[in-house]
Each structure stands twice: as structure tokens, then as C-alpha cells.
Amino acid sequence: MKERQQGNRQIMILTYSISFVFLCMAGYLAYFMAVQSQKVINNPYNKRQEVLAKKVQKGKIVSADGKVLAKTETDKEGNDTRVYPYHDMFCHIVGREKNSMTGIEGQQCYPLLTSHANPLKQLGNTLRGQKSPGDTVVTTLDYNLQKAAYNALGGQKGAVVALEPKTGKILAMVSKPAYDPNHVTENWEALTKDSNEDSALLNRATQGLYPPGSTFKVLTAIEYIQENPNSYQKFHYDCKGSDSFSGNVINCYGKTVHGSLDLQSAFAKSCNGAFAKIGTTLDISDFRKLTEKFMFNKEISVDFEYNKSRFSLTKDSDIGELTQTVMGQGKTMITPLENAMIAATVANQGKMMIPYAVDHVENDVGQVVTQYEPKEKGQIIEKSVAKKVKRMMQAVVTEGTARSLQSLSFSIAGKTGSAEFDSEGTSHAWFIGFAPADNPEIAVSIVVEGAGTGSEYAIPIAKRLFEEYLG
Amino acid sequence: MDKKEAAKKLIEMFGSLNAIGVIHSIVVELSKYAIILLFAVYTWHCFTVFFGKNAERKEAVYHRQNKIMYAIHFICSLVLYLNSLDGKVVLLYLAQFAFLFFVNKAYLYVYQNASKLVLNNMLMLLMIGFVMLGRINQAYAIRQLVFAVAICLVGLFIPLLIEKFHYFDRFGKVYAVLGIFMLALVFVIGKSIYGAKNWIVIGSFAMQPSEFVKIIYVFFISAMLAKSAEFRNVVITGAIAGIHVLILVGERDLGAALIYYFTFLAVLYVASRQPLYLGAGFGAGAIAAVIAWKFFSHVQRRVTAWSDPWGTLDDEGFQVTQSLFAIGTGGWFGMGLGEGLPGKIPIAESDFIFSAISEELGAFFAICLVLVEVSCFILFINIALKMTRRFYKLTALGLAIEYIFQVFLTIGGVTKFIPSTGVTLPLVSYGGSSVISTVILFCIIQGMYVLNCQEEENIEREAAR
Numbered sequence: 001m002k003e004r005q006q007g008n009r010q011i012m013i014l015t016y017s018i019s020f021v022f023l024c025m026a027g028y029l030a031y032f033m034a035v036q037s038q039k040v041i042n043n044p045y046n047k048r049q050e051v052l053a054k055k056v057q058k059g060k061i062v063s064a065d066g067k068v069l070a071k072t073e074t075d076k077e078g079n080d081t082r083v084y085p086y087h088d089m090f091c092h093i094v095g096r097e098k099n100s101m102t103g104i105e106g107q108q109c110y111p112l113l114t115s116h117a118n119p120l121k122q123l124g125n126t127l128r129g130q131k132s133p134g135d136t137v138v139t140t141l142d143y144n145l146q147k148a149a150y151n152a153l154g155g156q157k158g159a160v161v162a163l164e165p166k167t168g169k170i171l172a173m174v175s176k177p178a179y180d181p182n183h184v185t186e187n188w189e190a191l192t193k194d195s196n197e198d199s200a201l202l203n204r205a206t207q208g209l210y211p212p213g214s215t216f217k218v219l220t221a222i223e224y225i226q227e228n229p230n231s232y233q234k235f236h237y238d239c240k241g242s243d244s245f246s247g248n249v250i251n252c253y254g255k256t257v258h259g260s261l262d263l264q265s266a267f268a269k270s271c272n273g274a275f276a277k278i279g280t281t282l283d284i285s286d287f288r289k290l291t292e293k294f295m296f297n298k299e300i301s302v303d304f305e306y307n308k309s310r311f312s313l314t315k316d317s318d319i320g321e322l323t324q325t326v327m328g329q330g331k332t333m334i335t336p337l338e339n340a341m342i343a344a345t346v347a348n349q350g351k352m353m354i355p356y357a358v359d360h361v362e363n364d365v366g367q368v369v370t371q372y373e374p375k376e377k378g379q380i381i382e383k384s385v386a387k388k389v390k391r392m393m394q395a396v397v398t399e400g401t402a403r404s405l406q407s408l409s410f411s412i413a414g415k416t417g418s419a420e421f422d423s424e425g426t427s428h429a430w431f432i433g434f435a436p437a438d439n440p441e442i443a444v445s446i447v448v449e450g451a452g453t454g455s456e457y458a459i460p461i462a463k464r465l466f467e468e469y470l471g
Numbered sequence: 472m473d474k475k476e477a478a479k480k481l482i483e484m485f486g487s488l489n490a491i492g493v494i495h496s497i498v499v500e501l502s503k504y505a506i507i508l509l510f511a512v513y514t515w516h517c518f519t520v521f522f523g524k525n526a527e528r529k530e531a532v533y534h535r536q537n538k539i540m541y542a543i544h545f546i547c548s549l550v551l552y553l554n555s556l557d558g559k560v561v562l563l564y565l566a567q568f569a570f571l572f573f574v575n576k577a578y579l580y581v582y583q584n585a586s587k588l589v590l591n592n593m594l595m596l597l598m599i600g601f602v603m604l605g606r607i608n609q610a611y612a613i614r615q616l617v618f619a620v621a622i623c624l625v626g627l628f629i630p631l632l633i634e635k636f637h638y639f640d641r642f643g644k645v646y647a648v649l650g651i652f653m654l655a656l657v658f659v660i661g662k663s664i665y666g667a668k669n670w671i672v673i674g675s676f677a678m679q680p681s682e683f684v685k686i687i688y689v690f691f692i693s694a695m696l697a698k699s700a701e702f703r704n705v706v707i708t709g710a711i712a713g714i715h716v717l718i719l720v721g722e723r724d725l726g727a728a729l730i731y732y733f734t735f736l737a738v739l740y741v742a743s744r745q746p747l748y749l750g751a752g753f754g755a756g757a758i759a760a761v762i763a764w765k766f767f768s769h770v771q772r773r774v775t776a777w778s779d780p781w782g783t784l785d786d787e788g789f790q791v792t793q794s795l796f797a798i799g800t801g802g803w804f805g806m807g808l809g810e811g812l813p814g815k816i817p818i819a820e821s822d823f824i825f826s827a828i829s830e831e832l833g834a835f836f837a838i839c840l841v842l843v844e845v846s847c848f849i850l851f852i853n854i855a856l857k858m859t860r861r862f863y864k865l866t867a868l869g870l871a872i873e874y875i876f877q878v879f880l881t882i883g884g885v886t887k888f889i890p891s892t893g894v895t896l897p898l899v900s901y902g903g904s905s906v907i908s909t910v911i912l913f914c915i916i917q918g919m920y921v922l923n924c925q926e927e928e929n930i931e932r933e934a935a936r
Contacts (some may be wrong), residue, residue: 006857013643014737015852020874025879025888026838029798032886033834037799045784048812110800126500210848223517315785 042110044101050055052113054078057127057135059112061094061104063143064359067092070105072134088178089150092203093141093170093304093357096181099136099188102185103203104357108137109302110184111370116363133364140169140359141315146444147373148468149174150463157449158203158428161340162465165440167374168344168353171469175335196415201464206306209333210447213419213454214431216328219294221267221392223287224278224386234387235263235275247321250276250327253418253453270416272327279326284315293380294342294352296334302355303374309338328417340445346415350386352377394437399454402431405463410470412435414462416454426450432457437464442469482922489545495553501806502546507804507835509546513539513595513933514839520588520916537575542569547602547808554809559609566615567601574623577805581627582922585917586854592847593913596898597906599840603828604901605860607813607820609899618903621911629911630918636924640862645692649712650684650691654718661722681719681727682904683874684733690717693865698740705739707749723769726894730876732756737872738865777890790817794885797830798837806831820901826885841882844897848875854920859927863919870912 032040041048058080061070069090073083082097082105084090095103105112107327115122115132122132142162149160149172162172177198179191191201202208225232242251250272252258258271266274288311292298296311311332313325324330337355344350356376361370381389393413396402401416414433421428429451434443444465451457513536520532546563571594578590597619605612633639651725657680662670670677695708714736719728736752763770772787780795782790800806811820813827820827829837837856851871858864878896882893897909 006861007744007864010741010744011852011855014740014872015849016870017849018872018879019845021879022875025883025886028888029838029841030476032797033803036801037795040795041799043781043784043792043796045792045801047815048796051806051812052800123500126496126906128804129496134763227538262773373867 014062017161017257020066024466025032037289038110039434044106044109049109049164052110056115056134057131059136060081060136061112062186063106063141063146067143067284068099069139069141078418080364084181085353089146089174090099090371091178091181092175092205093173094139094181095440097306098181098185098453103304104137104139108184108358108361111135111361112137116367116369116429117365119367127224131223135360135361135363135369136235138169138359139357140164141173141357142171145469146174146465146466147170147247148368149461150178153448156451157159157198157204158447158451158456159336160209160461160465161205161336161445161447162469163340163344163353163355163443164377165344165443166367167351168355169359169374170355170357171442172465173231173357175202175208175213176406203305203381203446204336206302206304206335208335208447209310210305210428210449211329211419211421211429211441212332212339213328213417213428214272215342215415215417215432215454216326216332216334216392217270217275217434218289218389218415219291220275220278220282220326222381222389223282223290224263225388226290226381227286227300228342229280229285232263235274237261237266237271239266239271239273241273243273245276245280245323248323250323259388260338264392264395265399268395268398270396270401273329279322280319284313284317288313290381292463295338295377296332300341301352306337306355307335309334329420336383336445336447339430339432339447340443343414343445344440345380346386346389347434347443348386349383350351350379350381385422390437393433396413397433402459404434404459405433405466406454408435408463408466408471410466411439412466413437414460416459418453421450428454428455431462433462435470442466498553499550499634499810500739502550503804503807505834506543506546507541507833507839509539510764510836510839510919514842516848517588517843532780533591536588536591539569540571540591540598545603548605549760550808551605557609560605563609567598570616570620571582571598571625572625576624579626579632582921583915585921586850589850589913589917590846592843592850593898593910595843600824600899600906601825601900602808603831603899604820606831607827611868614903615901615906617928618906619878621918622907626910626914629914630921632921633915633918639690640694640697640860641690642765643698646687646691646694647715650687651711651714651718653680653684653717654722656680657722658718658929663727668854677903679902679904680724681724682908684715685730686713686870686908686915688731689734689738689746689866689869689873691736693862693869696717696738697860697865698863700739700743700745705743709735709889720763724923725773726880726892728896729880729892730866730873732905733876734869734872740907742861742865773890773892777865777887780887790823791885791887791891793817794823794826795887797826797884799829800833801833802836805829805831805836811910821895821905822881822891822900823885824896824900838898840880840931844875844878844882848878851875854916856921860922860923863923867916874909874912 010134058072060068062068068085070079070082070084097105101109110470112134114135116135118130125132145162153160153174153176157176160174164171168324177200179200186455195423233301236262239252241255241257242249250385252272258269261271261274296309312331321330325332341352354377356372358372360368360372364367390413394411396414397405397412402414405412412433414431416426417430419430429448430444431454434440444462446458446461448457516532520529535816546744552560575594599614601612604615657671660671662672670679688826692708692712716728716731719731720887736749740749764774775783776787778792780792784792794818808831811830813830816823848871851867855867855871856862858867874897877897880894881896883889895905898906
């Protein structure tokens with residue numbers, strides 16, 4: 001009898017262990033279904049949209065104020081067409097369905113093809129051979145602001161991003177040249193032709209990499225204040241329009257002589273010489289850390305196509321690269337979205353929010369199915385530092401390069417930039433800023449390609465955005 | 472006939488668009504929930520039937536399980552028929568039904584005293600395989616049925632065989648020579664399919680020796696270790712088992728190599744009752760895995776496919792991401808039979824059949840399927856615990872471990888729980904070798920149990936005299 005049971009204890013140990021592993025696997029599968037699957041299946045490589053589309057009428061994408069940005073229409077023969085009522089106005093952020101999905105269309109493809117209508121109603125629809133209504137995706141986009149940005153940019157190439165600083169909600173995002181997603185299939189060949197320099201399919205707001213120009217001085221100033229918390233106000237520089245650092249000549253814009261400057265006036269007047277001087281005093285590895293906190297060289301966890309902004313200064317970089325980089329030239333490359341995030345972080349007292357474009361998903365009768373909450377990236381800079389920088393950015397408007405914004409009825413903080421991108425001195429016009437300065441509701445980032453100075457070309461656009469949103 | 476044509480024909484038959492809509496969608500939509508509900512009840516019985524001692528009630532439960540199986544089979548076949556209006560579907564259904572019914576009756580007669588639940592589970596799994604293969608590719612379903620009929624007929628004689636050859640445990644090394652010879656044959660006349668050189672093709676019949684050898688391999692280790700679990704014998708057995716494993720690694724059949732390795736460890740642990748062996752075995756296995764990962768690109772590919780499938784969607788991660796798309800899109804209740812896209816899943820008829828099942832029949836169904844497989848394993852273990860002779864005990868255990876480990880590798884692999892190793896889901900996946908060896912495995916365990924009961928009765932009778 002004893003021999004018969006020999007090893008039974010070991011068998012039980014093995015059995016319990018294996019059963020436990022299987023329990024884990026069943027749990028994992030349940031977890032995958034409940035938590036991960038929504039994100040997993042919403043992938044352009046998943047070819048099951050057509051299958052879902054047979055049972056569900058793809059839902060609408062609407063703006064925060066209820067304007068329909070994309071919808072599916074069915075003709076008498078039962079053929080579905082995705083329609084974009086505003087043509088190219090929302091083409092990059094809302095995206096397209098055909099020719100590889102992009103934007104919100106891609107990001108929310110499966111939610112749009114899922115119906116959370118009343119189950120009984122759905123069953124009834126199925127039994128009658130009718131489609132159930134797909135869920136509606138409600139974006140964070142403000143129709144009027146988007147329209148203002150779209151019109152203000154006009155025929156120029158460039159991009160506009162507007163964020164709500166407290167939440168990271170994308171209020172508007174325009175990239176020009178744009179294309180009409182209603183006709184993207186017919187025009188595909190022309191749009192993708194090598195000789196086509198418009199690159200209309202590119203979302204310049206998130207994928208366009210530009211030299212930041214003087215807007216980058218915001219970060220340089222932050223680093224200087226952080227390194228000299230008590231003495232930064234004692235900074236002094238005498239601008240003669242041009243200066244030389246170890247043989248590297250730095251000119252101010254148009255060789256303007258700014259005269260005697262402290263940090264705030266150097267910032268407001270965007271004096272290159274003063275910032276090159278500041279650069280030579282900075283701890284470069286610390287500066288690099290700061291830029292990486294601001295998501296340079298880092299993945300941003302957003303659900304749309306974007307490029308990483310690049311910061312390449314290291315301890316070993318030479319003085320020429322250093323002085324160029326701290327004033328926004330050099331090898332630094334930035335997307336308009338990243339620049340908007342910098343402005344929004346200063347506006348939000350140093351706390352960075354991750355930008356997002358979808359507020360919630362609701363079913364056919366407006367019940368919320370999925371609510372997207374604002375996501376914090378963390379306190380990137382201290383409140384006190386953010387406050388100091390904000391004051392300097394206000395000075396840009398009151399006494400510096402953005403004085404034309406003074407005419408508005410609320411206070412604005414900002415920074416202009418003119419980013420040279422070729423040897424002939426042609427430059428992209430930049431403006432980043434936010435308003436009202438005391439309690440910011442909107443942060444913007446504007447770039448106009450190959451236009452000239454920021455004060456001349458980007459500020460008028462900013463002005464129209466602020467007027468539209470706050471006026 | 473494809474679905475569109477079938478729909479057209481239905482419209483002609485019923486004269487109006489509404490009739491087709493009603494019939495087809497009622498059946499497909501309601502069948503989804505009916506199948507899940509039925510299978511859930513079945514699975515529930517798999518685990519609860521042991522509570523309570525009332526033999527009559529147990530009989531009733533086993534009968535109910537049979538009825539559930541026939542019901543699911545009927546519903547699924549009806550849906551498949553409505554999707555295609557193909558007369559062959561009806562014929563195939565009738566043939567499958569006749570097979571299930573016959574095996575159920577005949578086995579109850581031949582395997583008296585054996586576990587009815589094991590039999591029910593075996594038929595249930597075969598039936599799910601039939602249905603899914605019929606949905607993916609009818610030709611596969613037909614071949615699968617032919618293999619199943621053939622091997623289940625053979626299975627009727629296995630208890631007889633075991634009874635006649637009382638001294639199965641005397642041939643330890645003969646099994647090893649035979650096994651190694653068959654495995655090594657692949658190097659001479661083998662063929663690569665799906666990157667593993669583990670097939671022998673004779674005419675139109677391709678077979679996988681490792682599927683058959685895994686049974687005599689268990690005979691070998693059990694026979695050796697039943698004799699003695701002393702160190703010297705363990706080393707000899709381990710070395711010979713190692714040769715098996717190395718040949719399989721050489722054939723790039725990683726799944727089989729793992730199954731062989733862990734089966735040896737488990738049997739050794741039970742035979743020796745020495746946890747040190749288990750620890751050392753796991754340690755050596757971990758070191759071997761790291762070495763394999765460092766030096767073999769095909770191992771690296773599998774690991775990459777597991778750790779970063781989304782970054783390698785087009786390449787290493789292709790199979791597992793397609794599998795996850797299918798499982799995820801199917802959702803808890805599935806798309807309905809014939810409503811998904813199993814054609815997009817690579818090797819959906821074999822290694823990835825679990826994903827196809829989950830996509831169309833739903834994740835609830837798939838989880839129940841996992842539980843039914845676990846129930847089989849627990850029943851096997853139950854039998855192993857009751858065995859008197861050491862050789863039988865170790866063999867039953869070894870076969871049980873082989874079975875459940877294979878289930879773990881395939882389901883874990885397609886759900887990205889572990890790296891995928893490319894093994895079949897026993898009895899469900901398409902494949903002659905796999906079905907044949909698994910049915911044999913089921914029959915041997917049952918047969919040994921029958922024999923064990925007879926021997927015990929004899930001993931008791933002797934004692935009574």
C-alpha cells in the first residue's frame with residue numbers, strides 16, 4: 001500500500017504548480033481582453049475593419065462644439081462613403097480613412113466601428129439585417145479656433161497648434177499646405193509624387209522639424225535662472241550688435257545695437273549676443289537634462305503621427321555650436337507641437353500635460369462610453385521659475401519684439417523667433433505664447449515657413465487666435 | 472459557394488430580402504450565445520461532477536455532456552451550412568456525427584471502468600476541431616475525420632494490447648533506440664515545413680516522427696526510472712533523454728524539445744522524490760535557453776516576436792500580432808462562425824487554431840476550452856495517483872505532462888503569454904500525426920487504468936481466498 005502511494009505527493013506538487021500556471025494564463029487572457037485588446041486591435045495592420053463595417057455604421061467624429069468633422073454616408077445601393085464636410089480644414093488632425101488611416105480616424109478606428117447602442121436595439125438591427133450606429137468620437141477641437149487658424153495661415157506654408165495649458169487638450173491644429181481627404185484616393189498620385197514639394201500629407205504641426213530660432217531662448221533662460229537662482233537678475237550685457245566668442249561671431253538680428261541689457265530686456269529684445277554669453281556659462285549636461293525633461297529626443301505618448309524633437313548639444317560640443325544652440329540655431333530641431341508644449345508648460349506653472357485630441361467616445365444617444373482624462377508629464381520646472389519666465393515673456397509683449405500684441409484687451413506672454421535655415425538668411429517666422437497671462441486658457445505655437453521675422457508674420461496669426469478664443 | 476452566392480440563392484428560395492436576413496442573422500447571432508452557454512455548462516460539469524458520490528447522478532451528468540456536445544456540433548454545422556448552402560457540409564456533419572456517436576458507444580464498451588469524462592472531453596475536443604476546420608477549409612476537415620476514424624478504430628484494441636503485453640516495462644532501452652532512430656531519420660529523409668525540419672513525407676502523407684516518438688519516449692523514461700531511481704541510472708537515463716532533446720533542437724523543433732525535456736524532469740522528480748533534480752533541471756534548462764538565445768538566430772527571432780511584436784509587425788512579430796488582432800477583435804462573444812477573418816491568421820488550421828476559435832466563437836469559449844484541457848490533465852493525474860504499478864504510474868504521469876505542456880506552449884504562444892514555439896493544440900489542430908498520437912495517448916492512459924483495476928480485483932480475489 002505504501003509503495004502504491006510513493007511519489008503521489010510529488011505528483012500533487014507538480015499538478016498544483018501546473019494548474020497555477022494555467023490559472024495565470026487564463027487570467028492573462030482575460031486581462032488582455034478587458035484591458036489591452038481595445039488598443040491592440042486599433043492598429044492599421046489589423047484588417048478586420050471591413051468585417052466590423054458590415055455590422056456597424058461607422059460613427060462620427062465631431063468637434064468639442066458639436067460640428068461634424070467626419071461621417072459615413074450610405075447611398076441607395078448600400079455603398080458607404082466617408083465624408084469630411086470641412087474638406088481640408090481638419091485634414092491632418094482628424095486624418096483620413098483611405099490610403100492608410102491617419103490622425104483621429106486611425107487612432108479611433110475601432111471605437112468608431114463599435115456600437116454601444118442599446119443591446120436589444122442592436123439585436124433587433126442585426127435580425128432585420130440593418131447596421132447598428134457606431135459610437136461618436138468627440139474631439140477637443142474648437143471649430144471656430146481651427147477655422148481662424150486655417151484662415152489666418154492662408155496660403156502660406158506652416159503650422160499652428162493651440163493647446164489648453166491646464167489639460168493638454170488640443171484646441172486647434174492646422175498644417176499647410178493641406179489636402180482634401182474626400183478626394184485623397186483620386187489625388188493620391190499627385191500628392192505623393194517626388195517632385196511635389198508641398199508635402200501636403202505631412203502634418204507639419206507634429207512631424208515638421210524646424211530650427212526653433214529665438215523661441216528656444218525660453219529654455220536657455222530657464223536653465224540660466226535655475227543655475228543662478230539668486231543672481232540671475234544681476235546679469236548684464238552690453239550689446240554692440242555683434243560679438244565674438246573664441247572666434248565665433250554672433251550677430252543680432254539686422255545687427256541691431258541693443259545697448260545695456262539685463263536678462264529680462266535681453267530676452268524681450270531677443271539679443272543674440274547676450275544669450276551666446278549666457279550659453280558660455282551654462283552647465284551643458286544639466287541643460288541637456290532640462291531639454292530632455294521637455295521631451296526633446298524622447299517619445300511623447302500621443303496617439304498620432306509625430307517626430308521627436310532633437311537636441312544634440314553635449315559637453316564635448318565646441319563653442320561655435322554652443323553659442324548657436326543656446327539662441328536657437330545650430331542643430332536643434334523642434335516640432336510646432338513641442339514648442340506649444342513648452343509654452344503651455346510655462347503657462348501651467350511648470351507642469352507639463354500630454355497633448356490629446358479626443359475628449360470622449362459616446363454612443364448613439366450621447367452616453368459616454370470612454371472618457372479620456374488629462375495626463376500629467378510632471379512638474380518639469382519649479383513654479384517659481386515658471387513664474388519668472390512668464391514675466392519675461394510678458395515683457396516681450398510690453399517692451400520687446402511682440403509689442404503689436406499690446407492692443408488686445410488681455411495680457412499676453414510670448415516669444416518670437418526667426419529661424420534661419422539656409423546660408424542666404426531666409427528664415428521661418430515663429431511665435432509661441434499664451435493668454436491671459438494671469439490665468440492662461442490657451443497656449444499657441446505658430447510657424448510660417450520661409451516668411452521672415454516672427455514679429456512680422458507669426459504675430460498677426462497669434463493675434464487672430466487670441467481674439468477668436470478669448471475675445 | 473461563397474457567402475454572397477449563398478445569400479443570393481437564399482433570396483431566390485424565399486423570394487424576399489427579409490427572409491434571408493431573418494434566417495441567417497437569427498441563426499448566426501443567437502448561435503453565438505447558445506454555443507457559449509452550452510460550452511460553459513459543459514465546462515462547469517467537468518469540474519463539479521466529482522462533488523457528490525451519487526453514481527446515478529454522475530451518469531446523468533455524463534449523458535448531459537454528450538447531449539451538449541451533439542447540440543453544439545449541430546448548431547455549428549447548421550451555421551456552416553447556411554453560410555455556404557453546400558450539401559457537402561451536411562454529409563460531413565452526418566459522417567462526423569456517426570463517428571462521434573459510434574466512438575462514444577464503442578469505447579464505453581471496451582474501456583469499462585475507465586473515466587467517462589476523459590472520453591467526453593476527447594470527443595468534445597475532436598468535435599471543436601472538426602467544426603473549426605470545416606469553417607477554415609473543408610478539405611482539412613475531411614482528412615481530419617479520416618485520421619480520427621482510423622486511429623479511434625485502432626484505439627479499440629489498445630486495452631487488449633496492454634493486457635497481452637504485461638511486461639511493457641522490460642524494454643526500456645529498446646524504446647530509446649527505436650525513438651532515437653525515428654527522430655534521426657528526419658535528418659536523412661526529412662523535409663522542412665514552417666522552418667522546422669521535423670517532417671517525413673511519404674507520397675501525399677506527411678508525418679511528424681516526434682509526435683509518435685513522444686509516446687515511446689515516455690515508456691522509455693518510465694521503464695528506466697521505475698526500475699531504479701539511483702544516481703547511476705538517473706545519469707544514464709538523463710543522457711539518453713538528452714540525446715532525444717538534442718536531436719529535436721537540431722531539427723529546430725523547439726516546442727517538441729521543450730516538451731521532451733520537461734516530461735523527463737517531471738517523471739524523474741516523481742520517481743526519485745528528490746526536489747534537487749527538479750531544481751538542477753530547471754537551472755540547466757535556463758542556462759541552455761540563454762545559450763540558445765545567444766547563438767541561434769531562429770531562437771532570437773522567437774524571443775523578439777514575443778518581447779516586441781509591435782515593433783516588428785511585418786517581420787518577427789507578424790504571426791503573434793495577427794493572432795492577437797483576431798482574439799482582440801473577436802471579443803468576449805466572438806464574431807460568429809464564418810464572420811471573422813481566420814484567413815488572415817497564419818497557420819490558422821494548426822498552430823494558431825486557438826486564435827481562430829477565439830475570434831469566431833469568442834474569448835469566453837476559448838477560456839472554457841483552456842479549462843476543458845486542464846480538466847483532461849487533472850483526470851490523467853487522478854489516474855496516475857490511483858495506479859499501483861510504478862511503471863504505469865510514471866507512464867500516466869509522463870503522458871499527462873506531455874499533454875498539458877503542449878497545451879501550455881500552444882495557447883501561451885498564440886496569446887503572447889510566452890514566446891511562440893509552434894506546436895499544435897492536441898485533438899483540435901489539423902494534423903494526422905498530432906491527432907493520431909494524442910488519441911493513442913488518451914487510449915493508453917485509459918487502457919492502463921482499466922488494466923490496473925483488473926489487477927487490483929485479481930489481487931483482492933487472491934487475498935479473499
